[in-house]
Amino acid sequence: MPKPSYHILVCTNSRPPGHPRGSCGESGSNAIFEKLAMGVEQKGLFGKCTVTNTGCIGPCGVGPVVIVYPDGVWYQKVQPEDVDEILDQHVSQGKKIDRLEIPDELWG
Numbered sequence: 001m002p003k004p005s006y007h008i009l010v011c012t013n014s015r016p017p018g019h020p021r022g023s024c025g026e027s028g029s030n031a032i033f034e035k036l037a038m039g040v041e042q043k044g045l046f047g048k049c050t051v052t053n054t055g056c057i058g059p060c061g062v063g064p065v066v067i068v069y070p071d072g073v074w075y076q077k078v079q080p081e082d083v084d085e086i087l088d089q090h091v092s093q094g095k096k097i098d099r100l101e102i103p104d105e106l107w108g
Contacts, residue, residue, distance in 0.1 A: 004048040006091050008036055009067040013056040022061035023056070028079075034065050035083040049091050062102060075100040 010033040014025030036051045048078035058067055066086065073096045075086070082100060089095050
């Protein structure tokens with residue numbers, strides 16, 4: 001297997017319902033992770049891209065959060081219907097998806 005060019009991280013952290021910070025898991029990130037993993041296989045991207053689930057990575061209020069490296073692009077409020085666009089546009093063509101990117105203002 002060649003070294004992947006892209007690494008996608010999906011926060012799947014879960015907190016109890018009603019927790020003040022919320023969580024990506026509570027927002028459906030497990031479905032995002034599964035669809036990304038299947039999409040990599042279906043689109044023939046295995047070897048070019050790997051997908052990993054993570055614990056909390058920070059901006060819980062805008063989850064589900066997905067990060068694409070090596071570009072360091074952080075996506076917010078990702079839904080299952082966004083997965084094909086991430087794989088087709090970002091991974092396959094190297095073009096980030098502006099409408100999903102976490103704005104710089106969030107970081108302070």
